[in-house]
Amino acid sequence: MVAGLWICYWFPRLSIVYEIPDLYAIVLKSLKSIPQGKVTTYGEIGKALGDKISARAVGYIMATNRWPDIYPCYKVVGSDGNIGGYSLGTDLKKRKLRKEGIRIVSGHIENLEEIVVMSKDLKIPPVLESLQRLQQYLGEKVDLSNFYGEPRYVVSLDLGYINGPPDINIATACLFDLEENKVLSLAISVVPIFMPYIPTYLAFRELPAALLALEKILDVRYPDIIAVDGQGILHPRKFGIASHIGVITNIPSIGIAKSILVGKVIGDWKKYGELKYAPIDLRGEICGYVVSKGKHKIIVSPGHRTSVDGALKIALSLEWRNNENEPYVMRIPHIVSTHFRKYLRNLWRLIRDKQTDLTSFIS
DNA sequence: GCGACAG
DNA sequence: ATCTTGTCGC
Ligand SMILES: [Mg+2]
Numbered sequence: 001m002v003a004g005l006w007i008c009y010w011f012p013r014l015s016i017v018y019e020i021p022d023l024y025a026i027v028l029k030s031l032k033s034i035p036q037g038k039v040t041t042y043g044e045i046g047k048a049l050g051d052k053i054s055a056r057a058v059g060y061i062m063a064t065n066r067w068p069d070i071y072p073c074y075k076v077v078g079s080d081g082n083i084g085g086y087s088l089g090t091d092l093k094k095r096k097l098r099k100e101g102i103r104i105v106s107g108h109i110e111n112l113e114e115i116v117v118m119s120k121d122l123k124i125p126p127v128l129e130s131l132q133r134l135q136q137y138l139g140e141k142v143d144l145s146n147f148y149g150e151p152r153y154v155v156s157l158d159l160g161y162i163n164g165p166p167d168i169n170i171a172t173a174c175l176f177d178l179e180e181n182k183v184l185s186l187a188i189s190v191v192p193i194f195m196p197y198i199p200t201y202l203a204f205r206e207l208p209a210a211l212l213a214l215e216k217i218l219d220v221r222y223p224d225i226i227a228v229d230g231q232g233i234l235h236p237r238k239f240g241i242a243s244h245i246g247v248i249t250n251i252p253s254i255g256i257a258k259s260i261l262v263g264k265v266i267g268d269w270k271k272y273g274e275l276k277y278a279p280i281d282l283r284g285e286i287c288g289y290v291v292s293k294g295k296h297k298i299i300v301s302p303g304h305r306t307s308v309d310g311a312l313k314i315a316l317s318l319e320w321r322n323n324e325n326e327p328y329v330m331r332i333p334h335i336v337s338t339h340f341r342k343y344l345r346n347l348w349r350l351i352r353d354k355q356t357d358l359t360s361f362i363s
Numbered sequence: 364g365c366g367a368c369a370g
Numbered sequence: 371a372t373c374t375t376g377t378c379g380c
Contacts, residue, residue, distance in 0.1 A: 053368075159370075161371050197371070199368045205371095206370070230369050240369070261369045294380095299369085323380070341372090 003352045007168075007190045007344075012211035014248055019134065020204050021127040022194040023049070024165060027061045028071040030124045037100045039109065040117040043079040048119035050128030055079075057196040063087060064165050072096075081112040131204055132237065138247050139239035144302055146310035147252040151224035152179050155217050156329045157210050157245070158229040160337035162345065166192040169209035170340050172333035173217040181319060183332060187216035188340055199261065202230060203241035210245065218249075225306070225314065226253040229330060231261050232301035232311065234280060234288040246304025253303030254311045255288075256330055260299055265290050272316050291315045296325040 011017055027045060034040055042062070046055035062073040068088060074096045077083045083104060086093035094104055103110055154176050162168040168190060175185040189212035195205040214226070231240030232255030239247075240261070246253030263282040270277055280288045280299065288301030289312045300315040302308055318327035326334070 056368085159371080161370080163372060167371090197370060199370090202369055235369080255369085257369050259369065262367095 005344075005348045005351050009189065009191055009212070012208060012215055014211050014215070016134075016244075016248055017208045017211065019130075020195060020208065021125075021131075023057070023127070023196060024061055024194050026124060026127065027058060028065060028067075028073075030122050031071050031073060031075060033123045034072070034075045034117050037102060038115050038117050039075045039077050039097070039102065039112070040122060041077055041079040041112075042084075044116065044119045045076065045122060045124065048122040048124035048126065050126035050130070051132065051198070051201075053200065054128060054196075054198045057198045059084070060196050066165065077109060077112070081109045083107055083109060128198070128201065131201060135203075135237045135239040135244075138244065139237050141247050142233065142238065142243050142303075143305045144233070144307055145305070146307040147225070147305050149224075151252075151314060152177065153184075153221060153223040154178055154225050154227055154329060155214065155223040156227045156229075156333050157214060158330065158333035158337055159206055159209055160334075160341040162341055164192070166194055167196075168192050169206060170337045170344070171206070171209035171213040172336040172340070173210070173213035174329070174332045174336070175217050175220060175223060176329045176332070178317070178329070181328075185217055185220050186332075186336060187213040188336065189213040189216075190340075190344070200236055203239075203244040206230070206241060207244065210241075211248075214245070214249070222251065224252065226251050226303070227314075227330060228253060228255055228303060229257065229334065231255045231257050231299070232288065232303035232306075234261060234263050234282060234299065234301040236262055238282075238287070240301070240303070242301070242303030244303075246306075250304075252305035254306055254314060255299075255301045255303050256315065256326070257299040258297070258326065260290075263287060274320075275316055277312065277316065289315065293320050294323065296320075296323075298326055298330075 042055040042058045045058045046052045065073045074093045156174045160170045173187045191209040228242035232242040242255030263280040277291045279286045302311040
């Protein structure tokens with residue numbers, strides 16, 4: 001009997017989750033239609049998906065292909081003609097390509113333009129275009145006027161990953177009382193996901209697990225605001241994951257990230273107690289701020305029903321502990337997700353390897 | 364060739 | 371984001 005550890009889960013009620021494509025299946029299945037003697041590139045597949053920025057994610061899907069005999073990922077090479085990597089060895093990739101009559105000189109295909117299958121000829125629907133349109137459509141609903149009053153109850157959201165495939169998300173939603181500075185509730189979700197990380201499409205990777213945990217917390221209490229690990233409107237389409245969660249729940253939200261996706265810090269730092277902050281410009285508009293404490297920094301931007309200044313004001317009010325790299329309220333879901341991930345990983349290793357220690361592990 | 368790319 | 375031990379800095 002093969003060892004197993006199964007986590008049972010259900011989908012969030014919010015319907016966006018059903019629109020998220022299985023990029024692994026789409027890309028892997030498309031490889032079967034590449035004719036003998038032809039190849040394609042990571043970039044062409046990315047273009048066919050609807051955004052060339054996904055080229056590296058395509059590489060990740062190839063690298064983690066568990067069925068190389070069924071899905072011929074050796075037919076995908078670099079756009080400069082370099083044949084690229086192969087988990088079964090680069091030599092085998094060369095041999096498989098040569099067997100189809102493809103000429104390779106020092107790891108390089110000389111006549112790539114003659115044998116490459118272009119994006120329009122790949123059997124791949126432009127799913128990223130649809131997701132981008134969804135971001136633009138929902139982005140028009142973002143409200144940047146500030147909600148009324150001082151926030152007391154906040155839900156902070158963050159995730160950890162177990163690498164697959166399928167990758168698994170562990171999301172933690174933390175209901176936190178800013179007045180008493182204490183945790184009121186935690187909700188943890190474990191969800192397999194079929195979207196790789198693609199810059200500017202992060203939400204579609206993290207939304208299913210994040211919403212599942214968030215919905216459970218909303219059964220306890222609606223918070224004044226949701227603080228999401230990621231960007232709000234500091235996004236090419238002004239619709240990062242914090243805005244996305246804000247709009248589909250219609251709850252005020254802010255994004256708190258550790259680095260910038262787009263935009264530029266404008267000089268002109270100001271002091272606020274132990275903190276310093278400076279505005280971030282996106283296409284001539286101030287869309288967020290960098291807030292720093294010592295060597296650590298966070299990037300804050302409004303998500304929904306919050307103003308840029310309102311988001312800054314909240315960020316400046318959050319408590320940082322010791323020399324930690326982010327405010328305490330954001331650190332909790334991060335730590336909980338990480339611990340839960342390690343717990344699951346250790347439990348799995350135990351089931352797989354050393355049955356006899358199971359009782360002592362659990363106690 | 365270099366830089367840029369939330370998690 | 372994760373992998374992974376000891377090691378460096380405050
Ligand atoms: Mg995170």
